[in-house]
Amino acid sequence: MNAEIIGIGSELLLGQIxxxxxxxxxxxxxxxxxxxxxxxxxxxxxxxxxxxxxMATTRSDIIITTGGLGPTMDDLSKETxxxxxxxxxxxxxxxxxxxxxxxxALGRTMSGxxxxxxxxxREAIVLQxxxxxxxxxxxxxxxxxxxxxxxxPAELQPMFINHVVxxxxxxxxxxxxxxxxxxxxxxxxxxxxxxxxLLLEQGNPTIAxxxxxxxxxxxxxAKASSRQKAEKLIRPVQGEIENRLGNAVYGYDEETMExxxxxxxxxxxxxxxxxxxxxxxxxxxxxxxxxxxxxxxxESCITYSxxxxxxxxxxxxxxxxxxxxxxxxxAREMAEGIRKTSGADIGAAITGIAGPGGGxxxxxxxxxxxxxTGLTDTQTRELCLGGNRLRIKYxxxxxxxxxxxxxxxx
Amino acid sequence: MNAEIIGIGSELLLGQIxxxxxxxxxxxxxxxxxxxxxxxxxxxxxxxxxxxxxMATTRSDIIITTGGLGPTMDDLSKETxxxxxxxxxxxxxxxxxxxxxxxxALGRTMSGxxxxxxxxxREAIVLQxxxxxxxxxxxxxxxxxxxxxxxxPAELQPMFINHVVxxxxxxxxxxxxxxxxxxxxxxxxxxxxxxxxLLLEQGNPTIAxxxxxxxxxxxxxAKASSRQKAEKLIRPVQGEIENRLGNAVYGYDEETMExxxxxxxxxxxxxxxxxxxxxxxxxxxxxxxxxxxxxxxxESCITYSxxxxxxxxxxxxxxxxxxxxxxxxxAREMAEGIRKTSGADIGAAITGIAGPGGGxxxxxxxxxxxxxTGLTDTQTRELCLGGNRLRIKYxxxxxxxxxxxxxxxx
Numbered sequence: 001m002n003a004e005i006i007g008i009g010s011e012l013l014l015g016q017i018x019x020x021x022x023x024x025x026x027x028x029x030x031x032x033x034x035x036x037x038x039x040x041x042x043x044x045x046x047x048x049x050x051x052x053x054x055m056a057t058t059r060s061d062i063i064i065t066t067g068g069l070g071p072t073m074d075d076l077s078k079e080t081x082x083x084x085x086x087x088x089x090x091x092x093x094x095x096x097x098x099x100x101x102x103x104x105a106l107g108r109t110m111s112g113x114x115x116x117x118x119x120x121x122r123e124a125i126v127l128q129x130x131x132x133x134x135x136x137x138x139x140x141x142x143x144x145x146x147x148x149x150x151x152x153p154a155e156l157q158p159m160f161i162n163h164v165v166x167x168x169x170x171x172x173x174x175x176x177x178x179x180x181x182x183x184x185x186x187x188x189x190x191x192x193x194x195x196x197x198l199l200l201e202q203g204n205p206t207i208a209x210x211x212x213x214x215x216x217x218x219x220x221x222a223k224a225s226s227r228q229k230a231e232k233l234i235r236p237v238q239g240e241i242e243n244r245l246g247n248a249v250y251g252y253d254e255e256t257m258e259x260x261x262x263x264x265x266x267x268x269x270x271x272x273x274x275x276x277x278x279x280x281x282x283x284x285x286x287x288x289x290x291x292x293x294x295x296x297x298x299e300s301c302i303t304y305s306x307x308x309x310x311x312x313x314x315x316x317x318x319x320x321x322x323x324x325x326x327x328x329x330x331a332r333e334m335a336e337g338i339r340k341t342s343g344a345d346i347g348a349a350i351t352g353i354a355g356p357g358g359g360x361x362x363x364x365x366x367x368x369x370x371x372x373t374g375l376t377d378t379q380t381r382e383l384c385l386g387g388n389r390l391r392i393k394y395x396x397x398x399x400x401x402x403x404x405x406x407x408x409x410x
Numbered sequence: 411m412n413a414e415i416i417g418i419g420s421e422l423l424l425g426q427i428x429x430x431x432x433x434x435x436x437x438x439x440x441x442x443x444x445x446x447x448x449x450x451x452x453x454x455x456x457x458x459x460x461x462x463x464x465m466a467t468t469r470s471d472i473i474i475t476t477g478g479l480g481p482t483m484d485d486l487s488k489e490t491x492x493x494x495x496x497x498x499x500x501x502x503x504x505x506x507x508x509x510x511x512x513x514x515a516l517g518r519t520m521s522g523x524x525x526x527x528x529x530x531x532r533e534a535i536v537l538q539x540x541x542x543x544x545x546x547x548x549x550x551x552x553x554x555x556x557x558x559x560x561x562x563p564a565e566l567q568p569m570f571i572n573h574v575v576x577x578x579x580x581x582x583x584x585x586x587x588x589x590x591x592x593x594x595x596x597x598x599x600x601x602x603x604x605x606x607x608l609l610l611e612q613g614n615p616t617i618a619x620x621x622x623x624x625x626x627x628x629x630x631x632a633k634a635s636s637r638q639k640a641e642k643l644i645r646p647v648q649g650e651i652e653n654r655l656g657n658a659v660y661g662y663d664e665e666t667m668e669x670x671x672x673x674x675x676x677x678x679x680x681x682x683x684x685x686x687x688x689x690x691x692x693x694x695x696x697x698x699x700x701x702x703x704x705x706x707x708x709e710s711c712i713t714y715s716x717x718x719x720x721x722x723x724x725x726x727x728x729x730x731x732x733x734x735x736x737x738x739x740x741a742r743e744m745a746e747g748i749r750k751t752s753g754a755d756i757g758a759a760i761t762g763i764a765g766p767g768g769g770x771x772x773x774x775x776x777x778x779x780x781x782x783t784g785l786t787d788t789q790t791r792e793l794c795l796g797g798n799r800l801r802i803k804y805x806x807x808x809x810x811x812x813x814x815x816x817x818x819x820x
Contacts, residue, residue, distance in 0.1 A: 013436055014446075015433045016437075022428075023429070025429070030423075030425060039429070040448070041449035048448070164502070214569065285690055290694075301709065301712070301722070304703070304710075354698075355701070389701055
């Protein structure tokens, strides 16, 4: 089975928004083993929508439209699909009631325009929208399936997952289950090299590297009639990959480096404090993105100036003079200083040259020192990173979090 | 004139990457007054690329392909366009030399595959790639223009700006010049209301709201034969908008809130220190993204715990007990404390409830207090923000920076 995605909306053609719906649907369909050969985008224009539907119908089994389900005259998707299929629109009472309730809950009255959003061909399976007013629809005709979805990702994604995936799974007779392994510290080509034989001999489950920034992701996808059966297929492959990549596999599925670190701290009942220089608060920012971070994260001192390193952390002026702010010695004193002054169990510190200025022949842009203390003796580490200021900030932040993870795992 | 964008690459159809190239090109073309009616995406597949080219040629003046210019057998874009146009590929010596030099500079030898990247039809204008090995091309045939661009945004975007825009500007006979006004603190619909008459009567220049997160952007675009003439058209419109929106216009073009604040601090020779609680380091992270921030930014204390607020900033335990960590009083003591202990000219502080936990009936999630001291008497302000944890973190960070900007402007 193959599918084609038609994005409808002038805001896509003006470049006001990027077509994340096409990406999301392509990813989901590919997990289900449904091939996607075409994406098309057209504006809110009847004749071009008709042309796109005509082309799609000649070459694809499943035609999915996104967008153009709003209440205004500009929104033409449903009307044009119905016209193309020779079907009439009529009021779908459950949808009309839901839209009325939606407005009532907001203390507003429904405008006459919104009635349009409850009009569907009698032949359609109407898909409830739990996050907005526009329902979607599935229509079968001449062995082709037309799926009409709203444009906003917050409406489209849950509608697809909750209503379209079960429908398509019924069509494909078996479900698709997957696990993502998240890997840090080994490059993509090196990961592929280490599991090349597994990549070559794959069948069910399949193994696919996913594009990711600053890390590598591998998705293991099994086709099976139940989650348990899929789990049985995935587990040995996952185990083999983990054996080969060892500690570099830091998390699964939606986990992030910072959530893994927070969970380890929580499990071990350890409290962390940070001293950041070159990362400028980025590590604290990541950590405090996780709800409940305050249970294990006490504070961070962003000691950007030498004075702050001395006053806040007790770094010795002699050390700064003799070795410089970017050195093993300063990183060590920062980590020990933040631990001591904060009362945390673990102190971690980072100092480096993020650029573009400030580099020298001996200490180039990208040179970074990290230190961790409290779990063992103070340990320090040197990194040499490439890229611009932001890559160095973000990259070194991940390196420190990963190193902290390895320490916590013992 | 109208254009069509054909994205070529299986990674787009698998949803591994999102089609940002189509967004970038659509935006650029729209600024130039060139309409885009179609986006298409196909895989690395000769017959589907040919089909896409055939369709595009029947309906568009300018056909732009993105991607598929790599060195491997899978990369078919240039070969297939040449086949479609009935042209032969031959070695383009300047490109071959550039690719050889590129590898030499990296200390690697060029693989035979890369020769393919220097093959072009004799009829093509070859576009130099300053950020990779794959050159692009412009080919004119039968009054249609075919533009072949590499896929990676870091290669495509500078190539388009530096080589394609001048070419297309020559075609359209006049240049397009624009200025973006960046606006904070007034919602999009309210901005549109205040300038509705200008939006309705616009001609040359045009005024367009751009999608943006956490702020509003207006782009003023003039068509003129020189930058000076465009400037003369833009200036009065810009002045009128600024009159109506006042202080809410915080910057222009590529400026960000944090770069504006850094520039104001630098101009006034004032040094800043921060005390962050609910934003968890996000404000420091933004500020230190700007090269040279260290000239005016001394430090930040991310005092997530009450202990840290007391120990680092000298917030009184009585204040915390009596008013709570999220209060005017605590924000005030945090700002005064960070200024005093850091020696900075200006102290700014923020404390709030980012959620999802921690809210109460009296102090709900989204309640935030800010304080600034050093420029005038200490001032505090209350915010009530909606949304999830990240929106509250990011939104309140921008509010503090904006308030700081207004203070600095006097």
